[in-house]
Amino acid sequence: MAVRILAVDDDKTLLRFLGEYLEREGYQVLTADRGQKALRVFYEKQPDLVVLDVMMPGMDGWEVCARIRELADTPVIMLTAKSAESDKLRGFRLGVDDYVTKPFSFAELAARIRAILGRTAAREQSREGRLVAGDILVDMKKREAFLGDRQLQLTPTEFRLLAAVAARAGEAVSQEELLASVWGSYRKRGDSTLRRYVWLLRKKIEEDPENPTRLRTVRGYGYMLES
Numbered sequence: 001m002a003v004r005i006l007a008v009d010d011d012k013t014l015l016r017f018l019g020e021y022l023e024r025e026g027y028q029v030l031t032a033d034r035g036q037k038a039l040r041v042f043y044e045k046q047p048d049l050v051v052l053d054v055m056m057p058g059m060d061g062w063e064v065c066a067r068i069r070e071l072a073d074t075p076v077i078m079l080t081a082k083s084a085e086s087d088k089l090r091g092f093r094l095g096v097d098d099y100v101t102k103p104f105s106f107a108e109l110a111a112r113i114r115a116i117l118g119r120t121a122a123r124e125q126s127r128e129g130r131l132v133a134g135d136i137l138v139d140m141k142k143r144e145a146f147l148g149d150r151q152l153q154l155t156p157t158e159f160r161l162l163a164a165v166a167a168r169a170g171e172a173v174s175q176e177e178l179l180a181s182v183w184g185s186y187r188k189r190g191d192s193t194l195r196r197y198v199w200l201l202r203k204k205i206e207e208d209p210e211n212p213t214r215l216r217t218v219r220g221y222g223y224m225l226e227s
Contacts, residue, residue, distance in 0.1 A: 002028040006047040008038040021106040035059025054080035133169035170227035172218040
């Protein structure tokens with residue numbers, strides 16, 4: 001089922017073009033041009049994410065967001081012509097996930113939507129004790145890992161390393177963070193130890209460990225597991 005996005009803005013022309021763009025990106029788009037209507041659609045359709053304009057007549061975006069937060073933790077991106085820091089802080093206090101200042105490009109907004117949905121999915125998987133990165137699955141409760149349908153035979157250290165990068169899939173994780181996650185901050189381990197275990201892990205998850213496509217090196221920083 002396609003991800004459902006509720007777009008709310010009193011500018012009907014913007015709303016139409018934004019809806020058409022997001023539908024081309026593969027989303028199911030619901031629209032509302034007033035706060036009250038937005039809440040009715042939210043209650044009835046339960047969208048996966050809300051793109052919400054602040055400045056609307058009647059019930060403004062702040063109040064709509066507050067009402068949404070009373071019912072659900074659905075991700076919310078606020079759209080506003082204001083760029084004052086106080087407005088952004090107000091939004092974050094209400095639990096807003098991101099804040100986009102008009103004018104903006106549809107491509108930028110779509111990128112932010114993808115990023116937020118990715119983080120939301122990762123949090124849900126983490127709560128279930130499962131970490132997913134592409135075709136890699138790490139089951140934290142059972143202490144098992146799979147590449148596709150094949151169970152990986154990992155040592156305890158290799159499992160901790162894979163879990164550490166899978167928990168941040170799609171993000172660069174520093175060498176210092178990985179050393180602390182895998183061996184504990186009280187254990188003295190150097191970069192060479194980390195590189196050795198990255199190599200051992202790559203031998204089990206990469207078709208060609210010397211040219212990795214899943215667990216990539218971020219030069220001068222650390223490593224990233226592709227999501």
